[in-house]
Amino acid sequence: MTTGKNYIGNQVSAKGNRTFKTFNPELDQENETVFTEATKEEIDEAVNLASQAFKEFSTISGTKKAEFLNTIADEIVALDDTLIQMYCSETGLPEGRAKGERGRTIGQLRSFANLVAEGSWVEATIDTAQPTREPLPKSDIRKMLIPIGPVVVFGASNFPLAYSTAGGDTAAALASGCPVLVKSHPMHAGTGDLVASAIVKAAQKTGMPNGVFSNLNSSGIEVGQQLVSHPKVKAVGFTGSIKGGRALYDLAAKRDEPIPVFAEMGSINPVVILPKALENRHQEIAKTYANSITLGTGQFCTNPGLLLAIKSDSLTNFIKNLSEEIIKINPSCMLHPNIKKGYITNKEKVISQENVSVVANFSSEVQNNYAAQTVVTVEGKEFLKNSTLHLEVFGPFSMVVQCENKSELEMIIANLEGQLTGTVISDTDEVSEYPTVISALQNRVGRIIFNGVPTGVEVCESMVHGGPYPASTDSRFTAVGINSIKRWVRPFSYQDWPNNLLPKELQNENSMAIFRTIDGVKTNEKINE
Numbered sequence: 001m002t003t004g005k006n007y008i009g010n011q012v013s014a015k016g017n018r019t020f021k022t023f024n025p026e027l028d029q030e031n032e033t034v035f036t037e038a039t040k041e042e043i044d045e046a047v048n049l050a051s052q053a054f055k056e057f058s059t060i061s062g063t064k065k066a067e068f069l070n071t072i073a074d075e076i077v078a079l080d081d082t083l084i085q086m087y088c089s090e091t092g093l094p095e096g097r098a099k100g101e102r103g104r105t106i107g108q109l110r111s112f113a114n115l116v117a118e119g120s121w122v123e124a125t126i127d128t129a130q131p132t133r134e135p136l137p138k139s140d141i142r143k144m145l146i147p148i149g150p151v152v153v154f155g156a157s158n159f160p161l162a163y164s165t166a167g168g169d170t171a172a173a174l175a176s177g178c179p180v181l182v183k184s185h186p187m188h189a190g191t192g193d194l195v196a197s198a199i200v201k202a203a204q205k206t207g208m209p210n211g212v213f214s215n216l217n218s219s220g221i222e223v224g225q226q227l228v229s230h231p232k233v234k235a236v237g238f239t240g241s242i243k244g245g246r247a248l249y250d251l252a253a254k255r256d257e258p259i260p261v262f263a264e265m266g267s268i269n270p271v272v273i274l275p276k277a278l279e280n281r282h283q284e285i286a287k288t289y290a291n292s293i294t295l296g297t298g299q300f301c302t303n304p305g306l307l308l309a310i311k312s313d314s315l316t317n318f319i320k321n322l323s324e325e326i327i328k329i330n331p332s333c334m335l336h337p338n339i340k341k342g343y344i345t346n347k348e349k350v351i352s353q354e355n356v357s358v359v360a361n362f363s364s365e366v367q368n369n370y371a372a373q374t375v376v377t378v379e380g381k382e383f384l385k386n387s388t389l390h391l392e393v394f395g396p397f398s399m400v401v402q403c404e405n406k407s408e409l410e411m412i413i414a415n416l417e418g419q420l421t422g423t424v425i426s427d428t429d430e431v432s433e434y435p436t437v438i439s440a441l442q443n444r445v446g447r448i449i450f451n452g453v454p455t456g457v458e459v460c461e462s463m464v465h466g467g468p469y470p471a472s473t474d475s476r477f478t479a480v481g482i483n484s485i486k487r488w489v490r491p492f493s494y495q496d497w498p499n500n501l502l503p504k505e506l507q508n509e510n511s512m513a514i515f516r517t518i519d520g521v522k523t524n525e526k527i528n529e
């Protein structure tokens with residue numbers, strides 16, 4: 001089942017001599033399978049195949065693409081327990097999480113299948129000709145979204161299924177008509193290998209062109225760099241660190257032909273707890289947040305890493321409650337020793353800053369690769385002047401910032417880097433007393449939450465998972481939900497093109513009965529000649 005090899009289109013290949021193994025953080029030992037990193041020649045072969053496949057795949061009907069996506073979902077289901085066991089052995093995450101993430105991955109694939117089978121997503125827009133217009137006749141112009149070309153997807157360490165090999169980026173790119181080259185994440189190469197086998201099987205079963213999908217193993221940054229630099233690659237999807245995402249963004253910008261890099265990176269997800277809510281519900285809020293901070297060992301991009309509130313006795317009580325609640329939760333395993341190392345390093349860096357107090361920490365040792373949850377506190381004025389305190393500490397960590405007053409709270413929010421989410425905890429109507437705080441927050445985030453927690457990203461059409469830099473490299477797009485398809489397309493116009501040579505979506509007959517905008521009116525009617 002697991003090959004340890006690269007998928008160059010439909011063929012497995014292992015020509016290189018650089019090998020590596022994945023690691024089981026729960027058992028604190030290496031897994032058995034040996035993976036072979038892709039060579040320069042194999043990468044070149046995969047990109048050339050993808051570029052060749054694009055010619056056919058970009059014109060395949062929505063119904064055929066839907067069949068392909070649904071078959072990928074079926075093949076992933078068919079991997080059954082083999083996939084779940086592999087996932088757990090490479091991540092330290094529990095079986096329940098693995099199954100949940102598999103369900104989400106399958107759901108995403110099927111929702112893109114429905115989207116492209118229906119077809120209106122191409123935003124067909126038609127301005128009919130006016131041959132008698134004075135002083136000049138008007139041409140017939142018809143526009144729709146078309147795929148951009150081969151896309152490279154970097155799988156995320158923290159979502160081996162839902163944001164990796166057949167995850168949201170891949171599903172969206174394939175749905176749009178773009179071939180995909182996955183740069184497999186070295187921490188879960190076995191999970192990636194199994195999912196890649198499912199995609200390749202589905203591609204063959206549904207008659208997709210060879211090269212529509214490739215999966216390339218890597219144990220270092222070279223494979224990714226070579227992929228992003230390849231002239232036939234036309235866009236990149238990435239989830240991970242700011243350092244990695246930014247390096248790839250810069251690399252893509254330096255190419256002779258710069259290409260878009262849609263990177264979803266770090267976020268500390270500020271939570272603003274308003275005074276009355278704190279006064280009335282500090283115990284309940286503390287319990288909710290102790291759970292949210294430690295969920296998935298804090299390894300979510302939406303982890304609440306920053307809690308902001310105005311100084312009061314209730315805030316002091318809240319800090320005490322939060323510390324007590326979070327210590328009650330058993331520490332859990334991190335994804336990989338390197339992730340744990342990053343957690344310790346970044347946490348120490350923040351804790352060692354002047355005037356930072358640790359209010360909740362485990363005094364006893366935790367198991368290897370497990371993370372001790374930590375809460376620290378600092379005054380608003382210190383947070384404002386020290387940018388190290390704004391660092392993402394990836395893991396079960398949060399900082400409570402004690403603000404002097406409303407204006408300091410607003411200033412702190414306005415000075416934050418871009419974030420995926422912002423949350424407001426408020427008593428009924430209390431929020432209406434803070435309009436400038438809310439607008440400052442809106443200016444810094446992609447999603448705003450009322451009386452909830454930022455962890456848990458619903459996959460639906462209205463979801464925005466992105467935000468101002470560095471939460472993402474382009475805040476105009478979401479990485480979650482069907483609208484994420486828009487990252488992999490470009491608008492294209494046909495002028496006075498013969499009706500029978502137009503794509504079906506733009507033909508007068510509207511045989512797919514999709515919704516189109518015709519002369520400014522949204523309709524699913526055909527055009528009468």
Ligand code: NAP
Nearest residue numbers: 157219220221224225240241244247265266267301342394
């Ligand atoms: P990462 O270091 O950013 O790596 C992600 C992927 O990008 C890996 O496949 C890596 O390849 C590749 N990569 C990194 N730097 C590169 C470069 N300069 N050129 C080419 N490719 C490059 O993230 P990670 O390994 O998933 O996790 C490390 C840290 O990232 C975490 O501790 C956390 O701080 C952060 N992270 C944040 C989020 C979030 O959503 N906020 C999610 C995941 C991770 P190789 O591994 O082969 O080198």
